[in-house]
Amino acid sequence: MMYGSMEHMVKNRELVLVSYTEEGPVTDDHLKIRESNFNINGCKEGEVTVQNMWVSVDPYIRWLIKEPARALYFDTFKLNEPITSPMVGKVVFSANSGFEVGDVVTGMYQVSEYTIVEGSALRKLDTNLFKPSDYLGPLGTVGLTAWAGILLVGEPKPGDEVLVSAAAGAVGLLVGQLAKIKGCRVVGSAGSDQKVKMLKEEFGFDDAFNYKTQTDWDAALSKYFPKGIDIYFENVGGKMLETVLNHINMKARIPLCGMISQYNQDWKESYGVRNLINLVGKSGKMQGFTVVEYFHCMEEFVKEVGGYMQQGKIKYREDVHVGIESFLEAFNSLFSGGNIGKTLVQLTPK
Known part of the structure; x- marks a missing residue:
């Protein structure tokens, strides 16, 4: 002092x-x-x-x-x-x-x-x-966002089919690994073949696809999710969200973390998702959240994720x-x- x-x-x-x-x-x-x-x-x-x-x-x-x-x-x-x-x-x-x-x-x-x-x-x-x-x-607000979004909003169960968009980003990498720890099958979407390879080989995703080269997203989701999607962790928004809604299972959960594809646009020019009715038919839950809502969980989060890091279960x-x-x-x-x-x-x- x-x-x-x-x-x-x-x-x-x-x-x-x-x-x-x-x-x-x-x-x-x-x-x-x-x-x-x-x-x-x-x-x-x-x-x-x-x-x-x-x-x-x-x-x-x-x-x-x-x-x-x-x-x-x-x-x-x-x-x-x-x-x-x-x-x-x-x-x-x-x-x-x-x-x-x-x-x-x-x-x-x-x-x-x-x-x-x-x-x-x-x-x-x-x-x-x-x-x-x-x-x-992994131990900051980014990690807390991933932890709260997938575990508290997404409520994963062993065997759930999980899609993570922007999976090679700061939040997506952690979401996928946390879902794997909880016993889910996890597929990531990313914007390059390098990222796809990294997700599978370095970060333990079950599969991944390049949304820029596999441009028929409906066909891609049919291929990677023949059993449908239980949890979609949303980082992108726009057309990807609309496509996912055609593949959700009963009681699907969609944590809305971000919609980065829309951030540089005026809201009047942003993509209008046309099939939200699918949430009704599938009794699905789509819930937005922000990390500030979960600051009270910081100690619990750091203890859990820090433990995974020490055990080598989470890489970054x-x-x-x-x-x-x-x-x-x-x-x-x-x-x-x-x-x-x-x-x-x-x-x-x-």
């Missing part, structure tokens, strides 16, 4: 929203890096200064760069202020008795190289068993981009299918 030290000024860069955009990719017309002088020792009582190490890059951020009237489940970012994201960093100055210099912490706060944060907004991390970036991937991939200036490239890769696993921006050396 340190108080009242002399100013210690450094250069700091932060990622600022300068204009909203409703459609298309996010560019440097919308997000810009702002540089300023920063006093590391400028904490008030209860605060800590964090040198940030890792930034989580997630698709939902796209919704927060739209006009405030378009907000879904979070408030949109404010113009001319830094955007926020789940972060991991190291405490470099503390005016809070609960934190010491050197502690590794995580929280949801502004994307910058240095940040002053209220201690109440931070959680200390145990880096003896897991590396810091794991707490933005990271797609790492270096430097705050790489954020836009990292972010837009989520929509082009260029990422495998958890997309991160690394701000300081490991």
Whole structure:
């Protein structure tokens, strides 16, 4: 704990929203890096200064760069202020008795190289068993999203037939492995032959298909699910959801995690699913959810998934981009299918 030290000024860069955009990719017309002088020792009582190490890059951020009237489940970012994201960093100055210099912490706060944060907004991390970036991937909000979505919303049973869309992404990789642990048969859809091979050979999916080359999705689902689909973990939306609804079994469950195919479109131009009546005939459940609803499960989730990781039952991939200036490239890769696993921006050396 340190108080009242002399100013210690450094250069700091932060990622600022300068204009909203409703459609298309996010560019440097919308997000810009702002540089300023920063006093590391400028904490008030209860605060800590964090040198940030890792930034989580997630698709939902796209919704927060739209006009405030378009907000879904979070408030949109404010113009001319830094955007926020789940972060991991190291405490470099503390005016809070609960934190010491050197502690590794995580929280949801502004994307910058240095940040002053209220201690109440931070959680200390145990880096003896897991590396810091794991707490933005399999042990962070991404992991909690997968765990809650497939286990609490999807309610898998041994023998269930499970389809995971965007299966090579941050959430999809974990969903598939968790479903396998619970005794399900799991098939993933992904956007390249490389990803299909990886899902089967490295991550234990029973099967996978390339939705870009197997363009008759109805035929593909008939092939991979001759017994029908019990759980569809939805990350994509649009035409894929419509096709899946023609293959669901009685009492099917569809956790709606995201619909990334629609994020860069105005809602009036998005795909209209035409066969929702199938949910009636099949007594199916389609339920949306957000990770914030399950923050109270964090301890239970970390214990379970952390245990699987230690046992070698869950593997993971990271797609790492270096430097705050790489954020836009990292972010837009989520929509082009260029990422495998958890997309991160690394701000300081490991």
